[in-house]
Amino acid sequence: MKTMTDGNKTNTPEGFELDSFFAAARDEEPMPSGDFMARIEADALSALPEPTRVSTSRPGLWQQLLQAIGGVPGAAGLAAACATGVWIGVAPPETLTEYWEQSAESEWYELDPNSGFDFAMLEG
Amino acid sequence: MPYDAMNDRGDEELLLAFAGGDAAAARALTGRLGPRVFSHAMRMLGDRAEAEDVAQDALLKLWRIAPGWRVGEAKVTTWLYRVTANLCIDRMRKRRNGPDLDAVPELADEAPSAAQRLQQNARAEALQNALNDLPDRQRQAVILRHIEGLSNPEIGEIMDIGPRAVESLTARGKRALEVILSGRRSELGYEDDD
Numbered sequence: 474m475k476t477m478t479d480g481n482k483t484n485t486p487e488g489f490e491l492d493s494f495f496a497a498a499r500d501e502e503p504m505p506s507g508d509f510m511a512r513i514e515a516d517a518l519s520a521l522p523e524p525t526r527v528s529t530s531r532p533g534l535w536q537q538l539l540q541a542i543g544g545v546p547g548a549a550g551l552a553a554a555c556a557t558g559v560w561i562g563v564a565p566p567e568t569l570t571e572y573w574e575q576s577a578e579s580e581w582y583e584l585d586p587n588s589g590f591d592f593a594m595l596e597g
Numbered sequence: 598m599p600y601d602a603m604n605d606r607g608d609e610e611l612l613l614a615f616a617g618g619d620a621a622a623a624r625a626l627t628g629r630l631g632p633r634v635f636s637h638a639m640r641m642l643g644d645r646a647e648a649e650d651v652a653q654d655a656l657l658k659l660w661r662i663a664p665g666w667r668v669g670e671a672k673v674t675t676w677l678y679r680v681t682a683n684l685c686i687d688r689m690r691k692r693r694n695g696p697d698l699d700a701v702p703e704l705a706d707e708a709p710s711a712a713q714r715l716q717q718n719a720r721a722e723a724l725q726n727a728l729n730d731l732p733d734r735q736r737q738a739v740i741l742r743h744i745e746g747l748s749n750p751e752i753g754e755i756m757d758i759g760p761r762a763v764e765s766l767t768a769r770g771k772r773a774l775e776v777i778l779s780g781r782r783s784e785l786g787y788e789d790d791d
């Protein structure tokens with residue numbers, strides 16, 4: 474009866490086949506005990522580094538506002554536009570004043586905040 | 598590789614997850630690598646208690662280096678085989694007074710027939726005893742090549758030698774094993790096989 478299955482057999486001059494021993498050793502793999510497995514798992518868990526912390530809190534109101542207008546670059550652009558508007562209001566350039574006077578002749582440009590319609594609405 | 602809940606993830610990926618504090622990765626790696634390291638240590642040392650100590654030490658070293666693991670540099674198993682074998686060789690050098698011949702791998706129960714099983718057990722036991730008589734490096738090379746089934750380049754990486762040196766070690770180891778085992782030929786049921 475032949476029990477060897479490996480193709481690459483190792484034969485001595487007497488026909489002694491070492492591969493059957495290797496095959497037997499492979500089949501008889503030493504198995505660790507349950508105690509050992511529990512011990513190494515406990516080791517692994519106690520050696521486990523602190524989990525990497527990931528922030529899960531929501532951003533604050535200012536952060537949300539800042540994000541809504543495009544972050545810091547967006548806020549800077551908005552501030553520059555506001556400052557320019559205020560500056561034009563306080564010290565309007567001469568060319569703009571001339572343009573204003575010319576265009577003031579057009580009726581549509583004259584806005585009366587206390588128009589008759591509004592008073593009519595208030596008085597009922 | 599034994600099946601585990603993270604079978605789709607490689608050893609290195611799990612080790613990186615371990616380094617990030619993932620307890621599930623720690624359990625999966627333990628279940629996957631623990632038996633393998635133990636088995637290699639057992640074959641090298643032929644003693645269960647010592648093999649368990651060595652395997653535990655090797656895995657502790659792996660957990661310690663996990664946060665600094667350099668991706669793609671070496672396989673986790675190659676690193677572990679190397680560390681395990683070095684720890685085993687240290688122990689073998691310390692106990693030069695001879696191996697414990699009673700310490701042989703434990704035997705599983707399933708068998709095609711009791712007689713065949715006994716013969717197979719006897720051969721595994723005889724091989725373990727013969728391996729215990731080999732020089733350390735020959736024993737390591739033979740176990741890695743012919744029992745663990747690793748390739749010569751991988752064994753070379755583990756043992757820090759070239760593939761040709763691996764071939765030379767395994768060839769000398771096998772010749773020595775043949776000499777030792779052929780003395781027990783009839784005892785091991787070789788009349789039946791011929």
